[in-house]
Amino acid sequence: MAIPSDEWLVVIDRQKVFAESDWSDWACPDGSFHTTDAPFAALARAYGDRVVYTRYVAPTPALDAWVDYFKDWPQFLVPPDDPMYDLTEDTAALAAGHPVVSRDTFGKWGSALSEAIGGAKKIALVGVATDCCVITTALAAADAGVAVRVVADACAGSSPENHQRALDTMALFAPLITITDSAAVLG
Template sequence: MSEPWLVVIDPQRVFAAADSPWGSPMFGDIVAPVRDLATRHRTIVTRWVPGPAESRSGSWRAYFEAWPFADRPAGDPLFDLVPDATELHARAIVDATTFGKWPALEAVTGPAPELVLTGVATDCCVISTALAAADAGATVQVVARACAGSTPENHAKALDLMALYAPQITIV
């Protein structure tokens, strides 16, 4: 197997800020483990960005109606990477308008890579990325201590669900 890719999912202000409706209370706890892992792996950082209003259809229309605070241009500072993430010297920054970052990651990693997933939120973008990547043939490790959920309880539930996909997804 080739050298694994560390994927740091959505280390953005919108998920780090305590006053953000999407802020994870666990975000601060994952900074050090992610930075440590980045010293040992090729690194890709992802960003969730909203797509243009005219492209939203189906469930995305209802989603932005439920979360109007996030209905901003993709370049809004709310979607900026946190300072610790900008220092990771990532080989690539991948923007996606979807929770799951696969197949946008495949454009960088190639097919069937080994991925080490970290980031936020375990119960949204991490799980969406892990399931799609594994289904496409990637080998996925999810680093539990380097992922932040919307709540500690939801983090644990997401890890438990992804563990059901062994050996394609392993929790480490």
């Protein structure tokens, strides 16, 4: 089997704000978020109980460098329970009964995520955006000694080019980080 019994699936930020391009400037372009729906769902089912979900939420209040950042994005500086930060409906359905870690940082790696996966030292990452929250999570987890597999076809970026750039950058960190696809993971 291609999924090690001690590996967890970490689903990064499959939220409405990154999926719904009709109102969100942060959404993955051209519906690319939804090209990841099928691989994500297959992986979430295959990992069973070993799946954790993350959510990006705006800092309240924004401090330090985040103050200038949110001058460009004031519409996203809303409370963590704002519906824009909800998981997409398909993601929420699969997330029921699983841990959900919310952070006000791009990178989701930290004590809360490590605890949610029971201190596991192997993770597979899926979600959005490859060139923001996925890459920052992958690099921090790898720095912490966690073996990271990034499932490329279950990730989407801020553009197809940025998605590929992020994958290429993460590939530089092999063998700490490996790039794969859902077919290889699912065997």
